[in-house]
Amino acid sequence: MEALRPLLYGVWGLGEDILTLSLAPGKRVYGEKVLRIEGKEYRVWNPYRSKLGAAIKNGLKTWAFRKGINILYLGVAEGTTASHIADVVREGIIIGVDIAPRVMPKLMEVSQWWNIILPVLADAGKPEEYKDVVEEVGRIDIIYQDIAHPDQTKILLKNVEQFLEKGFVYYAIKARSIDVTKSPATVFREEIKKLERDGIDVIEKIPLEPYEKDHLMVVGQV
Numbered sequence: 001m002e003a004l005r006p007l008l009y010g011v012w013g014l015g016e017d018i019l020t021l022s023l024a025p026g027k028r029v030y031g032e033k034v035l036r037i038e039g040k041e042y043r044v045w046n047p048y049r050s051k052l053g054a055a056i057k058n059g060l061k062t063w064a065f066r067k068g069i070n071i072l073y074l075g076v077a078e079g080t081t082a083s084h085i086a087d088v089v090r091e092g093i094i095i096g097v098d099i100a101p102r103v104m105p106k107l108m109e110v111s112q113w114w115n116i117i118l119p120v121l122a123d124a125g126k127p128e129e130y131k132d133v134v135e136e137v138g139r140i141d142i143i144y145q146d147i148a149h150p151d152q153t154k155i156l157l158k159n160v161e162q163f164l165e166k167g168f169v170y171y172a173i174k175a176r177s178i179d180v181t182k183s184p185a186t187v188f189r190e191e192i193k194k195l196e197r198d199g200i201d202v203i204e205k206i207p208l209e210p211y212e213k214d215h216l217m218v219v220g221q222v
Contacts, residue, residue: 002014002015004019004037004042007056008056008060008063008065009063009065009066009088010065010067010087010088010089010090011045011056011063011088012042014035014037014042017033017044017045018044018045018047018053018056018057019035019042019043019044019045020042020043020045020084020087020088021040021041021042021043021087022034022041022042022043022087023083023086023087023090023113023114023116024083024113024114025041026041027113028043029078029079029080029083029110029114030046030049030078030080032044032045032046032049043083043084043087045084047211048211049080050080050081050084051081051146051172051208051211051212051215051217052081052084052085052144052170052172052217053081053084053211054208054211054212054215054217055206055208055217057211058206058207058208058211059206060204060206060217060219061204062168062203062204062219064141064142064167064168065085065088065089065142066089067089067090067091067092068089068090068091068092069089069092069141069142070092070093070094070095070137070138070139070140070141070142071085071089071092071093071094071095071140071141071142071143071144072095072097072134072140072142072143072144072159072163072164073085073094073095073096073097073144073145073146074097074124074143074144074145074146074147074155074156074159075097075098075124075145075146075147075148076094076096076097076098076103076107076117076119076146077098077100077103077107077146078103078106078107078110079096079106079107079110079111079114079117079119081144081146082094082096082110082114082117083110083114083117085144086114086116086117087114089116090116091116092116092141093116093118093137094116094117094118095118095120095130095133095134095137095140096111096117096118096119096120097120097122097124097130098119098120098121098122098124099121099122099123099124101121104119104121107119118133118137120133124145124147124155124159125149125151125154125155125158127158127159127162127163131162134162134163139165140163140164140167141167141168142167142168142169142170143156143159143160143163143164143167143168143169143170144169144170144171145159145169145170145171145172146172147174148174148177149177150177150178150179152173152174152177152178152191153171153173153178153191153194153195154194156169156171156195157194157195157198157200160198160200160222161198164222165222166222167221167222168219168220168221168222169195169200169218169219169220169221169222170217170218170219171195171217171218171219171220172208172212172215172216172217172218173187173188173191173215173216173217173218174214174215175187175188175214175215175216176214178191184214184216188205188216191218192205192218195218195220199222200220200221200222201220201221201222202218202219202220203219203220203221204217204218204219205217205218205219206218206219
């Protein structure tokens with residue numbers, strides 16, 4: 001069998017697949033393929049089901065995820081990507097915010113096993129709704145955002161101002177959710193300018209095709 005090769009901290013490659021070492025052996029989140037290698041259980045990270053996985057497949061280099069950091073995840077949904085991030089960081093807390101009540105039962109189930117995920121039912125555009133949760137956790141090192149909303153950049157910047165004194169931003173820009181009358185390239189350019197005007201140093205811009213159409217993963221630093 002081909003040997004595992006390290007790609008990023010806590011992420012491995014095997015053939016065409018990317019993998020994380022499961023924090024909850026024996027459990028699956030979204031029907032992902034599981035491999036046992038040298039007595040350990042690895043989960044195949046499906047880039048068609050995770051924008052961060054897609055960014056890794058497309059050559060993402062800036063990787064701020066480390067053991068023990070705290071992450072504010074806006075638009076966590078059912079926890080697919082958050083579970084892989086939890087595999088990577090192992091300790092710390094991932095505050096998973098989502099506005100949709102329908103995703104909470106699955107997210108609560110996932111958080112029982114990937115137990116560093118803290119589900120929060122709230123509107124990411126109203127950080128005051130979960131300010132107390134964030135303050136209880138303490139320092140935030142990364143804000144990760146995956147939200148379909150016309151004002152998604154404004155939402156991100158509001159959370160950065162509130163919670164990220166120093167750290168990284170991973171932002172999946174969804175061009176068609178912002179303005180369908182403009183080309184995705186124009187939308188991406190305009191939204192990146194907003195980030196830079198607000199003091200975010202944009203380090204990487206990774207198109208997510210063929211895994212996601214009209215999406216761009218932006219990595220920034222505060």
